[in-house]
Amino acid sequence: QELCRQHMAAKSLFGRTETPAAPAETSRVSSVSSQFSDAPQPSPSSHSSTPSWCEEPVQSNMDISTGHMILAPPRSRDRLAKEWQALCTYQAEPSVCSVAQSEANLKKNRNPDYVPYDHVRIKLKAESNPSRSDFINASPIIEHDPRMPAYIATQGPLSHTIADFWQMVWEHGCTVIVMLSPLAEDSVKQCDRYWPDEGSSLYHIYEASVNLVSEHIWCEDFLVRSFYLKNVQSQETRTLTQFHFLSWPAEGIPATTRPL
Numbered sequence: 001q002e003l004c005r006q007h008m009a010a011k012s013l014f015g016r017t018e019t020p021a022a023p024a025e026t027s028r029v030s031s032v033s034s035q036f037s038d039a040p041q042p043s044p045s046s047h048s049s050t051p052s053w054c055e056e057p058v059q060s061n062m063d064i065s066t067g068h069m070i071l072a073p074p075r076s077r078d079r080l081a082k083e084w085q086a087l088c089t090y091q092a093e094p095s096v097c098s099v100a101q102s103e104a105n106l107k108k109n110r111n112p113d114y115v116p117y118d119h120v121r122i123k124l125k126a127e128s129n130p131s132r133s134d135f136i137n138a139s140p141i142i143e144h145d146p147r148m149p150a151y152i153a154t155q156g157p158l159s160h161t162i163a164d165f166w167q168m169v170w171e172h173g174c175t176v177i178v179m180l181s182p183l184a185e186d187s188v189k190q191c192d193r194y195w196p197d198e199g200s201s202l203y204h205i206y207e208a209s210v211n212l213v214s215e216h217i218w219c220e221d222f223l224v225r226s227f228y229l230k231n232v233q234s235q236e237t238r239t240l241t242q243f244h245f246l247s248w249p250a251e252g253i254p255a256t257t258r259p260l
């Protein structure tokens with residue numbers, strides 16, 4: 001961080017270099033980002049009101065996140081303007097949920113009204129699945145690069161989809177699980193317990209172990225658990241952390257963001 005700050009302090013303006021446009025993504029999920037192409041664009045008019053990326057001296061006490069943004073400026077002059085225009089004009093493409101709504105997969109959905117689209121859903125490796133299916137009710141959440149989803153949104157596992165859940169966690173290399181619901185609310189089950197109360201449990205080829213000493217109740221709103229996940233076929237073991245938020249209602253939002 002100190003080196004970064006020194007670099008920022010040494011320069012008041014940072015040059016930009018043009019780079020070739022990246023190959024177009026074929027996935028429909030990249031429909032928005034494809035409008036952000038970095039291909040060479042006609043030079044803007046001298047009357048353009050679009051400001052340059054950095055017109056003011058950089059402060060040495062700038063926070064590190066802002067510093068990284070400046071050290072990695074956009075690859076074309078009007079990148080931000082293009083992104084904003086694309087977001088304003090974006091319309092969701094007609095989509096279907098035929099896989100999730102098929103007879104074979106209907107029972108895997110906790111709520112039939114909340115299912116993933118066919119073109120943007122997490123796919124399991126069917127050859128490793130006990131039912132030889134690639135379906136799980138889950139979708140990727142993308143930040144800026146469709147090729148590298150940052151998060152996975154999924155339903156609370158059902159008793160018969162717990163093995164699918166752990167398979168997804170393993171195959172996608174997840175290291176953190178954020179659970180936003182209690183197991184039950186107002187006597188209505190929101191999620192089946194997909195981890196053992198103590199010791200370990202085997203879910204298909206995935207063995208999840210939880211040590212009681214690794215469960216910490218930080219406050220009345222959430223607790224933290226540590227999991228040891230083992231693939232009994234490869235003998236590989238991984239460590240995961242679960243943040244279990246207890247006060248997010250099934251209908252609505254928390255009264256305050258303070259616990260978050």
